[in-house]
Amino acid sequence: KIFISTVLPLILKVNEEVRTERRQLIELEEQVSSGREISEAAQLWLDNLAEKYRASPNDFTTLLRRVDTVSPTLALAQSIEESGWGRSRFARLGNALFGQRVWSQGAGFVPEERGEGEKFEVRAFDSLLDSVRSYVVNLNRHYAYEDYRGERARMRARETTLDARRLAATLISYSERREAYVEALTGLIASNRLDQFENAQLSSQPVPEETFLAAR
Numbered sequence: 321k322i323f324i325s326t327v328l329p330l331i332l333k334v335n336e337e338v339r340t341e342r343r344q345l346i347e348l349e350e351q352v353s354s355g356r357e358i359s360e361a362a363q364l365w366l367d368n369l370a371e372k373y374r375a376s377p378n379d380f381t382t383l384l385r386r387v388d389t390v391s392p393t394l395a396l397a398q399s400i401e402e403s404g405w406g407r408s409r410f411a412r413l414g415n416a417l418f419g420q421r422v423w424s425q426g427a428g429f430v431p432e433e434r435g436e437g438e439k440f441e442v443r444a445f446d447s448l449l450d451s452v453r454s455y456v457v458n459l460n461r462h463y464a465y466e467d468y469r470g471e472r473a474r475m476r477a478r479e480t481t482l483d484a485r486r487l488a489a490t491l492i493s494y495s496e497r498r499e500a501y502v503e504a505l506t507g508l509i510a511s512n513r514l515d516q517f518e519n520a521q522l523s524s525q526p527v528p529e530e531t532f533l534a535a536r
Contacts, residue, residue, distance in 0.1 A: 335389040393484035414444030
């Protein structure tokens with residue numbers, strides 16, 4: 321209960337941030353498609369957004385597929401699986417909830433089970449919120465998760481609530497465990513009834529930016 325009550329509001333906060341980006345992106349798309357010029361400030365914002373999500377500022381189709389909220393249910397399941405309910409060394413020392421890898425030496429922690437010749441580390445963050453933000457951007461732009469984004473877009477087109485279990489099946493490349501990883505996620509969703517949080521909303525109480533497990 322403590323883990324979920326800590327992490328879920330962070331996921332919802334980041335989703336709100338992405339939702340704000342998406343609304344502004346849709347407004348700009350409508351403006352451009354109607355033949356109206358956008359302001360210099362709006363173009364700069366669009367350029368920065370496109371860089372963030374690794375897409376062309378002129379490709380609204382790709383941008384709208386990437387600038388979208390994630391499933392709170394699936395995000396919770398992945399944070400639980402990757403951090404061991406917040407008990408992992410990476411979570412305790414580096415606020416790392418999602419096991420994201422980084423190849424810059426000193427940017428994280430070396431896994432004890434890292435294979436010989438491997439150079440990656442598990443990325444560390446200054447806060448849990450930074451970890452969630454990085455996870456959401458990673459799902460939304462990395463080429464390995466194109467199937468995730470495609471399935472999410474199909475659900476959006478049908479105007480249905482995101483199905484976390486079906487989305488989990490698209491994340492076979494997230495872990496070297498592949499099918500076993502997907503099974504672990506769907507098992508966590510079922511055993512902890514995480515589906516109940518799919519439509520959760522933030523209360524009016526602000527989420528603290530400095531939420532952390534580790535002091536960095």
